[in-house]
Amino acid sequence: MNDSDFSSLPLHKDLISNLASLGYREMTPIQSKSLPLLLEKKDVIAQAKTGSGKTAAFGLSVLHHLDLKKYRVQNLILCPTRELADQVAKEIRKLARGIHNIKVLTLCGGMPFGPQIGSLEHGAHIVVGTPGRIEEHLRKGNLSLDNLTGLVFDEADRMLDMGFKPAIDAILEYTPSKHQTLLFSATFPAEIHTIANRIMQSPVTVKVEATHDNSTIEQVIYQLDNSASRIEAVKNILLEQRPNSAVIFCNTKRETQEIATELANIGLSALALNGDLEQRQRDQILVQFANKSTSVLVATDVAARGLDIDALDIVINYQIARELDVHTHRIGRTGRAGSHGKAYTVIFEKENYKLRALEEYMDQTLTISPLPVSNKLDNTPYKPPMVTLQIDGGKKQKVRPGDILGALTGKGGIDGNNVGKIAIFDNCAYVAVSRKMATDALHKIEGGKLKGRSFRVRRIRG
Numbered sequence: 001m002n003d004s005d006f007s008s009l010p011l012h013k014d015l016i017s018n019l020a021s022l023g024y025r026e027m028t029p030i031q032s033k034s035l036p037l038l039l040e041k042k043d044v045i046a047q048a049k050t051g052s053g054k055t056a057a058f059g060l061s062v063l064h065h066l067d068l069k070k071y072r073v074q075n076l077i078l079c080p081t082r083e084l085a086d087q088v089a090k091e092i093r094k095l096a097r098g099i100h101n102i103k104v105l106t107l108c109g110g111m112p113f114g115p116q117i118g119s120l121e122h123g124a125h126i127v128v129g130t131p132g133r134i135e136e137h138l139r140k141g142n143l144s145l146d147n148l149t150g151l152v153f154d155e156a157d158r159m160l161d162m163g164f165k166p167a168i169d170a171i172l173e174y175t176p177s178k179h180q181t182l183l184f185s186a187t188f189p190a191e192i193h194t195i196a197n198r199i200m201q202s203p204v205t206v207k208v209e210a211t212h213d214n215s216t217i218e219q220v221i222y223q224l225d226n227s228a229s230r231i232e233a234v235k236n237i238l239l240e241q242r243p244n245s246a247v248i249f250c251n252t253k254r255e256t257q258e259i260a261t262e263l264a265n266i267g268l269s270a271l272a273l274n275g276d277l278e279q280r281q282r283d284q285i286l287v288q289f290a291n292k293s294t295s296v297l298v299a300t301d302v303a304a305r306g307l308d309i310d311a312l313d314i315v316i317n318y319q320i321a322r323e324l325d326v327h328t329h330r331i332g333r334t335g336r337a338g339s340h341g342k343a344y345t346v347i348f349e350k351e352n353y354k355l356r357a358l359e360e361y362m363d364q365t366l367t368i369s370p371l372p373v374s375n376k377l378d379n380t381p382y383k384p385p386m387v388t389l390q391i392d393g394g395k396k397q398k399v400r401p402g403d404i405l406g407a408l409t410g411k412g413g414i415d416g417n418n419v420g421k422i423a424i425f426d427n428c429a430y431v432a433v434s435r436k437m438a439t440d441a442l443h444k445i446e447g448g449k450l451k452g453r454s455f456r457v458r459r460i461r462g
């Protein structure tokens, strides 16, 4: 038995035996670092990149501490979006398979209110939800947190990004003074530490550095004749792979723009991200990429710093980065726990020495693959699955994510499944909707009201 065996933990044996049936053979690094503390009921701040198994870390601890006989809400898990709340609830139900009759309830905005009241009347052990809707149920007296022993903030950074701070503050007013508070996030902007200091009791911080794992990232190297064109190679890769989220890294600002323009010219959805952009433009580009209404981001390393995008399908290196550690950092942005990431690198024959240096640095053999042949490709460009609507109202106008969800999915509106990420800024907000529902969604917001008034809305063309 070693430290990464689940059986080294003082976890209920029913939970442990079920893990084996889920194929969870050993703990991921963030799980082995955080679970012992979580089980001791410490307040914990845990940081690890997307896909590192954070849900099971807090999920197991939440399940372990439940008093099953008590049919009261004992744990509240806050997530930034309905999608994430659904994923968390699903994972917890999976982890709970070994235990009888655990009731996990999701309460999210954009879903009809009435049935949620009904479910709350039936009772639950664990509630997973988005802050706006939870706050509303608390305010209306549908949900009581009097028996709460644990509170989890999942993807805390994104909740703040989405303007949920006021809702979170309001929720905290309803929590009993003594409970375990857990904060999970992929990044930790300063604002989170301020919140943590206020609401947590001597929190312990655990952190797993975002190192890459060679085994889950497939590196594909394309070597070009010295006379060939890198941009043609990149087009071929995109048309062959057709990724919904790809980042192309290059070394200069000028290249970012040139490449994005070339790709747009053949009908692909690509935007340049570089240090010349104003903050507002940068926000808008990142929003469009993160919400899947732009497929390709062409970025310099500096501009991509702090970029936290989950589930990049592929990374393309327009060249090998000048610094080898930068190169490994680039490719580490693809590849999630349990799934395979792909990193493509385009080099010229004359750059072969750089490839050898990279092999040595990464202690890995890198073989050269034949480039996809362009006349064998489906050359029709592809469109991103979502489009972005910009609403001319934001935090200053007190527009909240729940208001936008409500306006879109209310009576005669579109199905909530067609609503993607919502981002609220000071004076504007962005919401992603499925491409096929774009016009309906636009009309729904145009014709409806947010916070009792109409706002201008338009579709952003990537």
Ligand code: ADP
Binding pocket: 023, 024, 025, 026, 027, 028, 031, 048, 049, 050, 051, 052, 053, 054, 055, 056, 337, 338
């Ligand atoms: P995060 O919240 O850190 O982004 P998730 O909790 O969504 O990551 O986990 C990513 C994937 O890894 C999920 O599919 C999950 O089922 C799987 N997973 C989690 N823990 C383990 C483990 N110990 N062994 C194998 N797979 C795991």
Ligand code: MG
Binding pocket: 051, 054, 055, 154, 155
């Ligand atoms: Mg997560």
